[in-house]
Amino acid sequence: MPISPNFTSILEQQQEITFLHCYPNGYLKYTDLCNLLQLTAGRHADLGGISFTDMQAFHQAWVMSRMRLEIKKLPKWRDIVTVKTWVKTLENSRSVRCLEMYLNDEKIVGCETFWAVINTKTRRPEALALPHDHFQKFEIDASLAYTKKIDISTNVTTLANRKVVLSDLDVVNHVNNVKYMEWCLDFEDPTRLLNQEIATLDINFIKELNWNDVAVIQKEINTNTSIYSISKENKNAYALEINWYK
Structure with a gap:
């Protein structure tokens, strides 16, 4: 897909927490927290023309290698959260992407992720075949510690x-x-x-x-x-x- 006219190098996306995302006490599951963060990362890749569909033209896909989450608190059912994401580094087959989750303007989650590009036929890492210079890279940390x-x-x-x-x-x-x-x-x-x-x-x-x-x-x-x-x-x-x- 072509680069969306709505593409920006920093994406902010709102998400309502539904009952499907929650534990019996009404608070967001840790697993669904990870899903929401990754869906936002995927949306950013879609808008920027480096989505799974775009990469499959070259038999490539993003796979996550490492992830760190720092959690102050979890949102609950019916809360509207804002997830913010940006690319910190992207070179050859590797990329560091940062994410944050906000509730009522309060940062409640910070996350750093480390991704690799693999060839889906050989299952081996290789340099990203698609252009990505339109993604501005931001040396801004979302978490106090890096992935490890x-x-x-x-x-x-x-x-x-x-x-x-x-x-x-x-x-x-x-x-x-x-x-x-x-x-x-x-x-x-x-x-x-x-x-x-x-x-x-x-x-x-x-x-x-x-x-x-x-x-x-x-x-x-x-x-x-x-x-x-x-x-x-x-x-x-x-x-x-x-x-x-x-």
């Missing part, structure tokens, strides 16, 4: 094996990144999630999982920190580090 590589310990407890099913897959034909978080959070104390005790989330996407793969979910517990890892055939595919307020 999570240290996955060998001192872990195996929680479950999970076979990948069709509903886990996305348009790039691999397990959608939010699905991994959903699997992990299902092992947490629901009270902690409902009480909004998560301060930060750091996420690494290391290796693809595909239909019928068997994933092993493991967990390491430290003081105020929970670290999950998901692997296939002893090779890490995903890591999640949760830092708790309490």
Whole structure:
């Protein structure tokens, strides 16, 4: 698609929180927070002519490699939030994108994401084939800390094996990144999630999982920190580090 006449290098998009986004207490799910942020990032790519559809002409797609969220509080059902996004860096096959969520002009979430371009046939990274100079790059941080590589310990407890099913897959034909978080959070104390005790989330996407793969979910517990890892055939595919307020 051509670059939209409505394209701007910083996008602000309003979103109403619906009951479909919420936990039973009426507050936004952490997984749906990630979905809303990524939908805004995708909308910005659409407007700027570097969407999934545009990139498929060159057999390319964006895949997320790392994500960091710093959460002050969560919005609730019927709230109208504003999600703001901009590109911090974009060079060759790599890009850093920042996002923020506001409620009534108060910043409640800061997020930094690290993306890579892959060839959807070879599944290998390669330089973005589409022009992107019209995206102004902003050296503005949305979070206090950058995305990081999570240290996955060998001192872990195996929680479950999970076979990948069709509903886990996305348009790039691999397990959608939010699905991994959903699997992990299902092992947490629901009270902690409902009480909004998560301060930060750091996420690494290391290796693809595909239909019928068997994933092993493991967990390491430290003081105020929970670290999950998901692997296939002893090779890490995903890591999640949760830092708790309490």
